[in-house]
Amino acid sequence: LAKTTQPISMDSYEGQEVNITCSHNNIATNDYITWYQQFPSQGPRFIIQGYKTKVTNEVASLFIPADRKSSTLSLPRVSLSDTAVYYCLVGDIRGAAGNKLTFGGGTRVLVKP
Amino acid sequence: DTEVTQTPKHLVMGMTNKKSLKCEQHMGHRAMYWYKQKAKKPPELMFVYSYEKLSINESVPSRFSPECPNSSLLNLHLHALQPEDSALYLCASSHPKAGGPTDTQYFGPGTRLTVL
Numbered sequence: 001l002a003k004t005t006q007p008i009s010m011d012s013y014e015g016q017e018v019n020i021t022c023s024h025n026n027i028a029t030n031d032y033i034t035w036y037q038q039f040p041s042q043g044p045r046f047i048i049q050g051y052k053t054k055v056t057n058e059v060a061s062l063f064i065p066a067d068r069k070s071s072t073l074s075l076p077r078v079s080l081s082d083t084a085v086y087y088c089l090v091g092d093i094r095g096a097a098g099n100k101l102t103f104g105g106g107t108r109v110l111v112k113p
Numbered sequence: 114d115t116e117v118t119q120t121p122k123h124l125v126m127g128m129t130n131k132k133s134l135k136c137e138q139h140m141g142h143r144a145m146y147w148y149k150q151k152a153k154k155p156p157e158l159m160f161v162y163s164y165e166k167l168s169i170n171e172s173v174p175s176r177f178s179p180e181c182p183n184s185s186l187l188n189l190h191l192h193a194l195q196p197e198d199s200a201l202y203l204c205a206s207s208h209p210k211a212g213g214p215t216d217t218q219y220f221g222p223g224t225r226l227t228v229l
Binding site: 034041042043044045046049087098099100101102103104105106 | 117143144146155156157158161162163164168169201203204205207216217218219220221222223225
């Protein structure tokens with residue numbers, strides 16, 4: 001399983017864009033990159049997933065360079081409610097149900113007023 | 114219904130007790146998972162059920178016993194736990210989409226377990 005490395009924490013201010021970069025140097029050909037958000041005492045919540053280039057949804061964008069050895073989660077115009085831990089996961093999630101995904105250390109994002 | 118529910122929300126038990134955690138989903142997902150999460154740590158995978166069969170057991174001690182009675186239900190039976198087993202226990206479910214990837218996992222709110 002590809003190991004991921006993320007910054008331990010990041011501070012930001014309301015209205016700013018937050019970019020969190022995840023390193024996954026030994027990502028395999030069939031691996032996808034998935035990001036989850038977790039608030040205290042809640043289960044992780046799926047944010048976005050991608051394989052290459054750029055993926056955008058209503059809450060975030062995911063940028064993946066051509067070599068796929070890293071990825072960047074971009075949260076536009078954050079608010080106080082975006083204060084959470086963000087996890088980057090890399091793994092092969094194709095095929096049969098029940099794939100093993102390993103959570104990395106996560107990045108604690110604190111949004112200040 | 115896009116929700117994974119877990120009961121109870123909180124559980125306090127002694128080391129000699131037997132208790133069970135329950136997880137339910139009605140999204141038609143065919144994989145269900147148990148994770149353990151200690152404070153300020155990432156979730157750690159414990160068990161995976163795929164099509165109601167145990168497919169992954171991450172070398173979890175036998176005092177934790179999973180059960181999948183049907184495709185919507187997942188139980189975790191607890192017996193003779195230790196204080197260090199106190200943690201947030203998370204359930205998740207997933208199902209691969211036809212024609213593509215994204216076996217995305219959907220998590221429940223968790224059960225906060227305290228072992229005295």
